[in-house]
Amino acid sequence: MNQEIVSTEGQSKERNKNTRYVKKPNQDNQQRRDTPFISVVVPLLNEEESLPELALQLENELKRASHNRYEVIFVDDGSTDDSYSVIRSINQRNRRFRAIRFRRNYGKSAALSAGFNASQGMIIVTMDADLQDDPAEIPNLIKKIKEGYDLVSGWKKKRRDPITKTIPSKFFNFITSITSGIRLHDFNCGLKAYKRAVVKNLQVYGEMHRYLPALAHWQGFKVTEIPVTHHARRYGKTKFGFTRFIKGFLDLLTVLFTTRYFKRPLHFFGTIGTIIGLTGFGIDLWLTIEWFMKKTALSNRPLALLGVALIIVGVQLVSMGLLGEMITKNSLEKSNYQISERL
CATH class of the missing domain: 3.90.550.10 (Spore Coat Polysaccharide Biosynthesis Protein SpsA; Chain A)
Structure with a gap:
């Protein structure tokens, strides 16, 4: 007798286990x-x-x-x-x-x-x-x-x-x-x-x-x-x-x-900054070689100041690109509007 009760309870649990996750077709159709x-x-x-x-x-x-x-x-x-x-x-x-x-x-x-x-x-x-x-x-x-x-x-x-x-x-x-x-x-x-x-x-x-x-x-x-x-x-x-x-x-x-x-601002600012910086470096390198070879004074050469300025601008642009990378990776999405009522 006890064995029959245990067997019946086991079968009931097994049926519940098998049917627990079965979706009702009518509910799915209604949801659609x-x-x-x-x-x-x-x-x-x-x-x-x-x-x-x-x-x-x-x-x-x-x-x-x-x-x-x-x-x-x-x-x-x-x-x-x-x-x-x-x-x-x-x-x-x-x-x-x-x-x-x-x-x-x-x-x-x-x-x-x-x-x-x-x-x-x-x-x-x-x-x-x-x-x-x-x-x-x-x-x-x-x-x-x-x-x-x-x-x-x-x-x-x-x-x-x-x-x-x-x-x-x-x-x-x-x-x-x-x-x-x-x-x-x-x-x-x-x-x-x-x-x-x-x-x-x-x-x-x-x-x-x-x-x-x-x-x-x-x-x-x-x-x-x-x-x-x-x-x-x-x-x-x-x-x-x-x-x-x-x-x-x-x-x-x-x-x-x-x-x-947007996801790689360093590519944008870094490319421009590198080109400008290398241009300035090239100008100053050429003037330095000229000074070394011909002993030409650099104090009266405005081109030397231009080269220095281009190097500084190039470094700043690369820095902006790096800063942009950091901001992009840490940015949070926020709603740009406020709702007062819904229907």
């Missing part, structure tokens, strides 16, 4: 249904008039494109109008529309970074909130992603903007295309689609949102572009200004440096 397939990140600043129509268009398009597996993340970049109140009402009607609200205006790059961090979808789409980007283009972007590309950028082939905005943009795209090594017509188009791996590997700050295709390309991701529909602005006013053009140019220089030398 609840996880968004598409995340749409929409940075915005004072767009209260366009938001209701944009939300309606997005809802209609995303239902078809994702079989109702989607989320929309509005990132309010410190709006001073009623944009967030409008977003709150949209959220109450459809919980798939979420929101992040900044304490103040941090810029589009910070808004995109916050949206990327909050997104859950396998494909992340970005677009502007001013109704100039057409949500009907989202299926075309996703189709291109499924062809094997990691980032698909929109190309506003027929752009509906004033000449004060289009001419600087064309110049900017031309310069960026040459320096980055990737041939695109429209780096700064707000309408883009990314695989999740791309947004998790990109650091977006300053005006870096303009160069996301270049940054992704330099990290080895496959990047392409497709023509997209572009509408004229119907509400509000553009946030584009001349100061953004200057900041964008400075950030282009930053992109070139950080992508090629």
